[in-house]
Amino acid sequence: MISAHTGTHIREVEQQLLETSADPGMGAVLMQRAAYGLANAVVRELRGRGLGTYGSSVAVLAGKGNNGGDGLYAAALLARRGLRATAVLTAGEAHPAALAAFRAAGGRDAALGDGNAAELAADAARADVVIDAVLGTGAQGGLRGTAALLFEELQRNRHGLVVACDLPSGIDADTGEAHAPVLAADVTVSFGAAKAGLLADPGADFTGRLVTIPIGIEAALGAPGLRRLETGDLSALLPHPGRRSHKYSRGVLGVVAGSARYPGAAVLACRGALAAGAGMVRYVGPAEVADLVRRSCPEVVCGSSVADAHVQAWLLGPGLDDGAHEQLDRVREAAAAGLPTVADAGALPALPRHLSARTVLTPHAGELASLLERYDAGPGRAVVEDATLAAVREATRLTGATVLLKGATTLVAAPSGTVFSQAEASPWMASAGSGDVLAGVLGALLAQLAGDPGAFSALGLEEPDRWAAIAAMAASLHGRAGTLASGGGPLAASDIAEALPEVIAKL
Structure with a gap:
């Protein structure tokens, strides 16, 4: 499991360690560890691209603080390994000891000033590796003045590898908000722990592949504020039927979905649930939709009464609209049962105002903006997309529910404050019906x-975080299945459901 912390928390832990350490040089030790890890990561990336250290070149964009110091020390190590090293001092000055080490290793530096941003950007763009070490976790806002001009020029002309030192300059380490211009990294080398903002959109758009380098502060960080489930976690958490399991012990899911306008949503939700291993799916809805479900999924038991459907969990809402009055009444009745519930977009208007952690809401950004407006906290869709982590946390605070925000990076927030982040999906999955399949997987x-x-307890996930972990599992399985089904090309939502059994079997 990948653990991430806010930049604010990591800085506080570092400061406390420095204040309590008996070694007055502890700050320099931490910086050297970070630089060593960064330099080695650059070497590995070069070798992975078929380039050696001798004859290759590195350009470090160095700010005046510790982030710039990390980058300059790393560039000094690279210079000693044979790379031609140059530095652009974006503030006209830099960490004195790091700059001295860089110069002693043969590096050449130039101060950014009025009128030379285009020239220095062109020089840096010709390097095999550009290290972005301008703004660190303590920076407020983004790049300004000539530094912003330098990065804008680099964005237009870059051709080599871009490695971000701790985080791309302009990305908020706590929230993931992006303050343009931001130079998208191919690799981000984060020190001590992953920064929460790197695992949330839009910050994740600029992070590239994330590498975390331990520097000796990890044991003091405590419980993470953001987690990402990995393959081993899914393998441990997925249900494993026993020899004497039967359809009722395997989990029975009730589904209230579909309407005259969107009947296919019910089919896709049921297919997702079946593919994810539910022992039985009971569909409750209009006769014409039930007929379509039967033809597509003969395994599904169809009916018209919520009271007659004995289930362990409910899936409510895919394919409902304001005109589906009978279905919305069924949503209200099912929600009142207090069972674990997935509530997709169409169910939201029929739900109580205050919910519990075992209710999982699954909006996309537009639907989340509408949900927040319902609680008089609506910032609009654009603001939600620009600060997804803050928006999903606010939604769970207001509703009391677990909230899964669908997107390129799917975030799941628990009322406790814990957040999960999953990003296994292919961009080709941005198609109609994909979310209905996800809802079915989660319900199952x-x-x-x-x-x-x-x-879950064995992995340190207790109530109410367990419900968020299950939602994160669903997002991960859904993303992996879509990526497998796509193979790099277009797919339909039903293809995701078809690929799910293979994904689960491999796990």
Whole structure:
């Protein structure tokens, strides 16, 4: 499991360690560890691209603070390994000891000033590697003045590898907000722990592949504020039927979905649930939609009464609109049962104002903006997309529910404050019906795992974070299945459901 912390928390831990350490040189030690890890990461990336250290070139864009110091020390190590090293001092000055080490290793530097941004950007753009070491975790806002001009020029002319030192300059380490211009990194080398803002959009757009380098502060960081489930976590958490399992012990999911206008949503939700291993799916809805579900999924048991559907979890809302009055009444009845529930967009208007962690809301950015407006906190879709981490946290605070915000990076926030971030999906999955399949997958997992907290406890995930972890599992499985089904090209939502069994079997 990948653990991430806010930049604010990491800085506080570092400061406390420096204040309590008996070694007055501890700050320099931490910086050297960071620089060593950064330099080695650059060497690995070069070799992965078929380039050696001798004859290659590195340009470091260095700010005046510790982030710039990390970059200059790393560039000094690279120079000693045979790279031609240059530095652009974006503030006209830099960390004195790091700059001295860089010069002693044979590096050449130039101060950024009025009138030379284009020239220095062109020189840097010709390097095999550009290290962005201007703004660190303590920076407020983005690049300004000539530094902003330098980065704008580099964005237009870059051709080599871009490696961000701790985080891309202009990305908020706490929230993931992006303050343009931001130079998109191919690799971000983060020190001590991943920064939360690198695992949330739009920050994740600029992060590239994330590499975390331990520097000796990790044990003091405590519980992470943001987590990402990995392959081993999914393998440990997925339900495993026993020899004497039966359809009822495997999890029964009730589905209230589909309407005269959007009947296909019910089919896709049921297909997603079946593919994710639900022992039984019970569909409750209009006869014409039920007929379509039966033809597509003969395994599904169809009916018209919520009261007659004995289930372990509910999926409510895919394909409902304001005119589906009978279906919305069914949503209200099912929600009142208090069972673990997935509530997709169409169900939101029929839900109580205050919910529990075992209710998982699954909006996209536009739907989340509408949900926040319902609570008189609506900043609009653009603001949600520009600060996804803040928006999903606000939504769970207001509703009391677990909130899954769909997107290129899917975020799941628990009322406790814990957030999960998953990003396995292919961009080709941005197609109609994909979210209905995801809702079905999540509903199936809730039905199967609602009564089995043991595996989650073993990973340190207790109530109410367990519901968020199940939602993160669903997002990860859904993304992996879509990526497999796509193979790099277009796909339909039903293809995601078809690929799910293979993904789960491999896990």
